[in-house]
Amino acid sequence: MKTATVADRSTARAAGLLYILVGITGAFGIAVVPKLLIVPGDPAATADRILGSEWMFRLGIAGELVNAVAFIFLVLTLQRLFKSTDEWLASLMVIIVLVSIPISFTNELNALAALGLLSAPDGLSAFDKHQVETLASVFLRLHSIGFVVNSIFWGLWLLPLGRLVVRSDFAPRALGNLVILAGVAYVITVFASVLVLPFGDIASSAAIVFEGVGEVSMIVWLLIFGAKRSAASRD
Secondary structure, eight states: OOOOOHHHHHHHHHHHHHHHHHHHHHHIIIIIHHHHHOOTTOHHHHHHHHHHTHHHHHHHHHHHHHHHHHHHHHHHHHHHHHTTTOHHHHHHHHHHHHHHHHHHHHHHHHHHHHHHHHHOGGGOTTSOHHHHHHHHHHHHHHHHHHHHHHHHHHHHTHHHHHHHHHHOSSSOHHHHHHHHHHHHHHHHHHHHHHTTOTTHHHHHHHHHHHHHHHHHHHHHHHHHHHHTHHHHHHO
16 A cells, blocks of 8 residues: 555545535534424424524525535545546546535525525515415425435535545545445435335435445544644654
Protein backbone atom coordinates (compact mmCIF):
# COMPACT_ATOMS: atom_id res chain seq x y z
CA MET A 1 0.00 0.00 0.00
CA LYS A 2 1.31 3.40 -0.99
CA THR A 3 2.45 5.79 1.73
CA ALA A 4 0.16 8.81 1.74
CA THR A 5 1.69 12.26 1.46
CA VAL A 6 1.06 15.11 3.87
CA ALA A 7 -1.08 16.74 1.19
CA ASP A 8 -3.21 13.58 0.91
CA ARG A 9 -3.78 13.52 4.65
CA SER A 10 -4.67 17.22 4.75
CA THR A 11 -7.12 16.77 1.89
CA ALA A 12 -8.69 13.73 3.58
CA ARG A 13 -9.16 15.61 6.83
CA ALA A 14 -10.74 18.56 5.00
CA ALA A 15 -13.10 16.16 3.23
CA GLY A 16 -14.00 14.52 6.54
CA LEU A 17 -14.88 17.86 8.12
CA LEU A 18 -16.94 18.89 5.10
CA TYR A 19 -18.71 15.52 5.16
CA ILE A 20 -19.66 16.12 8.79
CA LEU A 21 -21.05 19.55 7.88
CA VAL A 22 -23.06 18.03 5.03
CA GLY A 23 -24.36 15.30 7.33
CA ILE A 24 -25.38 17.63 10.17
CA THR A 25 -27.09 20.26 8.02
CA GLY A 26 -28.78 17.60 5.92
CA ALA A 27 -30.10 15.68 8.91
CA PHE A 28 -31.39 18.87 10.54
CA GLY A 29 -33.18 20.21 7.49
CA ILE A 30 -34.45 16.94 6.05
CA ALA A 31 -35.26 14.91 9.17
CA VAL A 32 -35.32 16.97 12.38
CA VAL A 33 -37.30 20.05 11.29
CA PRO A 34 -40.05 18.15 9.40
CA LYS A 35 -40.36 15.68 12.29
CA LEU A 36 -40.89 18.51 14.79
CA LEU A 37 -43.05 20.88 12.74
CA ILE A 38 -45.03 18.94 10.15
CA VAL A 39 -48.14 17.07 11.24
CA PRO A 40 -49.10 14.58 8.48
CA GLY A 41 -52.64 15.07 7.23
CA ASP A 42 -53.27 18.17 9.37
CA PRO A 43 -52.51 21.47 7.54
CA ALA A 44 -53.88 23.59 10.40
CA ALA A 45 -51.70 21.99 13.08
CA THR A 46 -48.69 22.16 10.77
CA ALA A 47 -49.31 25.86 10.15
CA ASP A 48 -49.58 26.54 13.89
CA ARG A 49 -46.32 24.71 14.58
CA ILE A 50 -44.43 26.47 11.79
CA LEU A 51 -45.66 29.93 12.83
CA GLY A 52 -44.98 29.09 16.48
CA SER A 53 -41.40 28.04 15.68
CA GLU A 54 -40.75 30.09 12.56
CA TRP A 55 -37.11 30.54 13.53
CA MET A 56 -36.61 26.75 13.42
CA PHE A 57 -38.29 26.44 10.03
CA ARG A 58 -36.11 29.23 8.65
CA LEU A 59 -33.04 27.64 10.20
CA GLY A 60 -33.95 24.39 8.47
CA ILE A 61 -34.08 26.18 5.11
CA ALA A 62 -30.76 27.89 5.81
CA GLY A 63 -29.26 24.53 6.82
CA GLU A 64 -30.33 22.94 3.56
CA LEU A 65 -28.77 25.79 1.57
CA VAL A 66 -25.52 25.41 3.52
CA ASN A 67 -25.76 21.67 2.92
CA ALA A 68 -25.92 22.13 -0.86
CA VAL A 69 -22.93 24.50 -0.93
CA ALA A 70 -20.88 22.28 1.39
CA PHE A 71 -21.71 19.28 -0.80
CA ILE A 72 -20.02 21.01 -3.74
CA PHE A 73 -16.84 21.61 -1.79
CA LEU A 74 -16.94 18.08 -0.38
CA VAL A 75 -17.06 16.36 -3.75
CA LEU A 76 -14.36 18.65 -5.17
CA THR A 77 -12.12 17.84 -2.21
CA LEU A 78 -12.72 14.11 -2.65
CA GLN A 79 -11.98 14.48 -6.36
CA ARG A 80 -8.62 15.99 -5.44
CA LEU A 81 -7.93 13.09 -3.08
CA PHE A 82 -8.81 10.32 -5.54
CA LYS A 83 -8.03 11.93 -8.90
CA SER A 84 -4.80 9.99 -9.29
CA THR A 85 -6.70 6.72 -8.73
CA ASP A 86 -9.08 7.14 -11.66
CA GLU A 87 -9.66 10.57 -13.17
CA TRP A 88 -12.78 9.46 -15.07
CA LEU A 89 -14.49 8.03 -11.98
CA ALA A 90 -13.53 11.10 -9.97
CA SER A 91 -15.05 13.35 -12.65
CA LEU A 92 -18.20 11.22 -12.80
CA MET A 93 -18.60 11.57 -9.05
CA VAL A 94 -18.39 15.36 -9.35
CA ILE A 95 -20.86 15.48 -12.25
CA ILE A 96 -23.48 13.47 -10.34
CA VAL A 97 -23.24 15.79 -7.34
CA LEU A 98 -23.36 18.94 -9.46
CA VAL A 99 -26.54 17.68 -11.15
CA SER A 100 -28.17 17.35 -7.73
CA ILE A 101 -27.31 20.87 -6.55
CA PRO A 102 -29.82 22.81 -8.72
CA ILE A 103 -32.53 20.40 -7.55
CA SER A 104 -31.62 21.17 -3.93
CA PHE A 105 -31.75 24.94 -4.41
CA THR A 106 -34.96 24.82 -6.47
CA ASN A 107 -36.57 22.57 -3.88
CA GLU A 108 -36.07 25.22 -1.21
CA LEU A 109 -38.43 27.48 -3.17
CA ASN A 110 -41.22 25.13 -2.06
CA ALA A 111 -40.32 25.62 1.60
CA LEU A 112 -40.04 29.39 1.15
CA ALA A 113 -43.38 29.48 -0.68
CA ALA A 114 -45.06 27.61 2.18
CA LEU A 115 -43.55 29.99 4.72
CA GLY A 116 -44.57 33.01 2.65
CA LEU A 117 -48.17 31.81 2.48
CA LEU A 118 -48.40 31.13 6.20
CA SER A 119 -46.62 34.28 7.40
CA ALA A 120 -48.56 36.67 5.15
CA PRO A 121 -52.07 35.20 4.73
CA ASP A 122 -53.67 38.66 4.57
CA GLY A 123 -52.01 39.15 1.21
CA LEU A 124 -54.16 36.35 -0.23
CA SER A 125 -57.59 37.94 0.00
CA ALA A 126 -59.09 35.40 -2.40
CA PHE A 127 -58.40 32.53 0.03
CA ASP A 128 -59.62 31.87 3.54
CA LYS A 129 -57.36 30.65 6.36
CA HIS A 130 -58.09 26.97 5.71
CA GLN A 131 -57.34 27.32 2.00
CA VAL A 132 -54.06 29.11 2.71
CA GLU A 133 -53.03 26.35 5.12
CA THR A 134 -53.97 23.68 2.59
CA LEU A 135 -52.02 25.42 -0.17
CA ALA A 136 -49.01 25.73 2.12
CA SER A 137 -49.25 22.00 2.88
CA VAL A 138 -49.11 21.31 -0.87
CA PHE A 139 -45.82 23.19 -1.12
CA LEU A 140 -44.50 21.34 1.92
CA ARG A 141 -45.47 18.06 0.28
CA LEU A 142 -43.63 19.10 -2.89
CA HIS A 143 -40.64 19.96 -0.71
CA SER A 144 -40.69 16.46 0.74
CA ILE A 145 -41.02 14.89 -2.71
CA GLY A 146 -38.02 16.95 -3.83
CA PHE A 147 -35.91 15.12 -1.27
CA VAL A 148 -37.07 11.80 -2.68
CA VAL A 149 -36.13 12.82 -6.22
CA ASN A 150 -32.73 14.13 -5.14
CA SER A 151 -32.03 11.01 -3.09
CA ILE A 152 -31.24 9.11 -6.26
CA PHE A 153 -28.26 11.39 -6.84
CA TRP A 154 -27.29 11.16 -3.16
CA GLY A 155 -27.01 7.44 -3.78
CA LEU A 156 -25.50 7.44 -7.25
CA TRP A 157 -22.52 9.63 -6.34
CA LEU A 158 -21.49 7.08 -3.71
CA LEU A 159 -21.03 4.40 -6.37
CA PRO A 160 -18.02 6.02 -8.10
CA LEU A 161 -16.73 7.16 -4.70
CA GLY A 162 -16.86 3.60 -3.38
CA ARG A 163 -15.20 2.31 -6.52
CA LEU A 164 -12.45 4.90 -6.14
CA VAL A 165 -11.85 3.77 -2.56
CA VAL A 166 -11.69 0.13 -3.67
CA ARG A 167 -9.25 0.89 -6.49
CA SER A 168 -7.03 3.26 -4.50
CA ASP A 169 -3.80 2.01 -3.00
CA PHE A 170 -4.14 3.93 0.25
CA ALA A 171 -7.70 3.16 1.43
CA PRO A 172 -9.26 -0.08 2.74
CA ARG A 173 -11.15 -2.03 0.09
CA ALA A 174 -13.80 -3.01 2.64
CA LEU A 175 -14.57 0.67 3.18
CA GLY A 176 -15.20 1.12 -0.53
CA ASN A 177 -17.61 -1.80 -0.56
CA LEU A 178 -19.53 -0.31 2.37
CA VAL A 179 -19.82 3.00 0.53
CA ILE A 180 -21.11 1.23 -2.59
CA LEU A 181 -23.72 -0.61 -0.50
CA ALA A 182 -24.80 2.74 0.96
CA GLY A 183 -25.25 4.12 -2.55
CA VAL A 184 -27.29 1.11 -3.64
CA ALA A 185 -29.43 1.46 -0.51
CA TYR A 186 -30.28 5.07 -1.40
CA VAL A 187 -31.34 4.07 -4.92
CA ILE A 188 -33.46 1.15 -3.69
CA THR A 189 -35.21 3.46 -1.21
CA VAL A 190 -36.06 5.94 -3.96
CA PHE A 191 -37.63 3.36 -6.26
CA ALA A 192 -39.42 1.63 -3.38
CA SER A 193 -40.97 4.99 -2.52
CA VAL A 194 -41.82 6.00 -6.08
CA LEU A 195 -43.27 2.63 -7.06
CA VAL A 196 -45.05 2.26 -3.69
CA LEU A 197 -43.78 -1.27 -3.35
CA PRO A 198 -45.34 -3.41 -0.58
CA PHE A 199 -41.94 -3.85 1.05
CA GLY A 200 -41.18 -0.12 0.83
CA ASP A 201 -41.14 0.50 4.59
CA ILE A 202 -38.92 -2.51 5.21
CA ALA A 203 -36.57 -1.46 2.40
CA SER A 204 -36.36 2.08 3.79
CA SER A 205 -35.56 0.86 7.30
CA ALA A 206 -32.86 -1.50 6.05
CA ALA A 207 -31.47 1.17 3.72
CA ILE A 208 -30.99 3.60 6.60
CA VAL A 209 -28.69 1.08 8.27
CA PHE A 210 -26.56 0.57 5.14
CA GLU A 211 -26.50 4.31 4.41
CA GLY A 212 -25.43 5.13 7.94
CA VAL A 213 -22.76 2.45 8.18
CA GLY A 214 -21.28 3.27 4.77
CA GLU A 215 -21.16 7.05 5.09
CA VAL A 216 -20.20 7.18 8.77
CA SER A 217 -17.38 4.72 8.09
CA MET A 218 -16.19 6.95 5.25
CA ILE A 219 -16.23 10.02 7.49
CA VAL A 220 -14.35 8.25 10.28
CA TRP A 221 -11.69 6.98 7.87
CA LEU A 222 -11.22 10.44 6.33
CA LEU A 223 -10.79 12.05 9.75
CA ILE A 224 -8.41 9.36 11.03
CA PHE A 225 -6.48 9.35 7.77
CA GLY A 226 -6.25 13.13 7.91
CA ALA A 227 -5.41 13.22 11.60
CA LYS A 228 -2.10 11.50 10.80
CA ARG A 229 -0.91 14.66 9.09
CA SER A 230 1.04 15.95 12.07
CA ALA A 231 2.82 12.63 12.49
CA ALA A 232 3.66 12.57 8.79
CA SER A 233 4.98 16.11 9.02
CA ARG A 234 7.47 15.11 11.70
CA ASP A 235 8.87 12.23 9.61
